[in-house]
Amino acid sequence: MSEGIIIKNLVKSFRKDVILDNVSLKIEPEKIYGLLGRNGAGKSTLMNIIADRKFSNSGSITLNGSTIHDNDENLSKVYLTSEIDVYPDKFKIKDLFHWVSDIYKDFNNDLCKKLSDEFKLNLNSKFGNLSTGYNSIVKIIVALCVPADYIFLDEPILGLDAKNRDVFYNALIQTYSDRPRTFVISTHIIEEIANIISNVIVIKNSKILIDDSTENILASSYAVTGPASQVDEYTDGLNIVGSEALGKIKSNYIFGELNDKPIPDTVTISNIDLQKLFVNLTDKE
Amino acid sequence: MSEGIIIKNLVKSFRKDVILDNVSLKIEPEKIYGLLGRNGAGKSTLMNIIADRKFSNSGSITLNGSTIHDNDENLSKVYLTSEIDVYPDKFKIKDLFHWVSDIYKDFNNDLCKKLSDEFKLNLNSKFGNLSTGYNSIVKIIVALCVPADYIFLDEPILGLDAKNRDVFYNALIQTYSDRPRTFVISTHIIEEIANIISNVIVIKNSKILIDDSTENILASSYAVTGPASQVDEYTDGLNIVGSEALGKIKSNYIFGELNDKPIPDTVTISNIDLQKLFVNLTDKE
Numbered sequence: 147m148s149e150g151i152i153i154k155n156l157v158k159s160f161r162k163d164v165i166l167d168n169v170s171l172k173i174e175p176e177k178i179y180g181l182l183g184r185n186g187a188g189k190s191t192l193m194n195i196i197a198d199r200k201f202s203n204s205g206s207i208t209l210n211g212s213t214i215h216d217n218d219e220n221l222s223k224v225y226l227t228s229e230i231d232v233y234p235d236k237f238k239i240k241d242l243f244h245w246v247s248d249i250y251k252d253f254n255n256d257l258c259k260k261l262s263d264e265f266k267l268n269l270n271s272k273f274g275n276l277s278t279g280y281n282s283i284v285k286i287i288v289a290l291c292v293p294a295d296y297i298f299l300d301e302p303i304l305g306l307d308a309k310n311r312d313v314f315y316n317a318l319i320q321t322y323s324d325r326p327r328t329f330v331i332s333t334h335i336i337e338e339i340a341n342i343i344s345n346v347i348v349i350k351n352s353k354i355l356i357d358d359s360t361e362n363i364l365a366s367s368y369a370v371t372g373p374a375s376q377v378d379e380y381t382d383g384l385n386i387v388g389s390e391a392l393g394k395i396k397s398n399y400i401f402g403e404l405n406d407k408p409i410p411d412t413v414t415i416s417n418i419d420l421q422k423l424f425v426n427l428t429d430k431e
Numbered sequence: 432m433s434e435g436i437i438i439k440n441l442v443k444s445f446r447k448d449v450i451l452d453n454v455s456l457k458i459e460p461e462k463i464y465g466l467l468g469r470n471g472a473g474k475s476t477l478m479n480i481i482a483d484r485k486f487s488n489s490g491s492i493t494l495n496g497s498t499i500h501d502n503d504e505n506l507s508k509v510y511l512t513s514e515i516d517v518y519p520d521k522f523k524i525k526d527l528f529h530w531v532s533d534i535y536k537d538f539n540n541d542l543c544k545k546l547s548d549e550f551k552l553n554l555n556s557k558f559g560n561l562s563t564g565y566n567s568i569v570k571i572i573v574a575l576c577v578p579a580d581y582i583f584l585d586e587p588i589l590g591l592d593a594k595n596r597d598v599f600y601n602a603l604i605q606t607y608s609d610r611p612r613t614f615v616i617s618t619h620i621i622e623e624i625a626n627i628i629s630n631v632i633v634i635k636n637s638k639i640l641i642d643d644s645t646e647n648i649l650a651s652s653y654a655v656t657g658p659a660s661q662v663d664e665y666t667d668g669l670n671i672v673g674s675e676a677l678g679k680i681k682s683n684y685i686f687g688e689l690n691d692k693p694i695p696d697t698v699t700i701s702n703i704d705l706q707k708l709f710v711n712l713t714d715k716e
Binding site: 277 | 448468469475564568619621706714
């Protein structure tokens, strides 16, 4: 029954621009995904189409075997952070929370109150007068409290200060542990969510470049460092996704299998972090 | 003549909330400032008042001895990134750039073209259809190309991917070196601008907490690490702004002078970075 969201051959174009090019993807239950990609790669468009906020040109999306579009039961299981943008700017935050909790039975009012306190949110502020950071905070609170099973957080930490980013990451881990469900998080501050996400989806040039567990990805990512000529010789034929040099010392970044060649004494192999891997993978033409 | 922007006893309140509480500050010519503070501290409000986009309740602001408000000559010297939000959403980016370059004589059209290429900006996109990241990119480009002497960048890297953040930081350093002028940058990704800014202004609870050169601030910031009891004894009486513990080992973070006590052999003193200092300073109640 719980087979998750299955996306098949999704195409979205706008005039001459292809925004999503034949995207197929499975979003499984009870996992935390990082949705990564350069500016303009198509992340927001993908989230909006899955949440039935925008139309695709072709392709299919199902949740547990049925469509999401025009299907109230499935629509209630999917939540996208930008949904609250439909509320009038003059609404006070406390009224906005009341409305949302009227719409969603089982809205987590206790958590909503707790998070409002932790973020020091003024419930009497008007929605339209919020700063960028507090606008993100209201979106985060609603997203973590709605009873949906598939929560799409589109750049949740936009404008959040360092302390509030920590409040968010901790609240996410806690609520996931209390009630496991799926979160799909797009962000450009990758190093901060690397320890939270179990899976990574990378979109590049409108296509899916990577769709794998964080563990597998990190286990297939290497920095090979040493004298330039020996590094180049050892890494010849491998999937080199980037390199850096400092004087005569060079690092080649590898994504994928290493080979059976003996490793020269002057060459060391170390792991690279997700941010560095991402920048190198998505920057390559 | 070039004495910069002098802000004296600025007060801004909204109903019962005090947003800026008697803020006095000098913004000098040809310096790059980081404007830091928690969400809701008053950073955007301060920038908007200086740029004459919002009114204060009391206090004075002058540029080179004259007011900015109602003073066309001084107004033309001050630019705030959110100014382009007044352009209609249906404007194409190329038309928006034409308008801006018509308004500002000496708009740097060459740099505008160069940066549009580097950011891979589609000049035929409509302003209102831009993603969060590309909206920030358009604001950055205009801010770096207008001929103003005091440029206020309010969260310029909002939604920018890691590569585009680098493009921005490098472009800022280059254009500053070509034509030194003042930039005031608010951001929550502090470690990334720590090497670019010459001065730091920290707002906390509506007041100025720190206003000093980056060099002085970093030279007055220490982590004292060792066995908890010896660390606490050595740092007794110092300005402890935060601490972290791992088992029996503790670090106390100090902002200000150390003392003349002998340093125990088991205790080490090291520097802390701006992000860590900021989080500790602004998190303290």
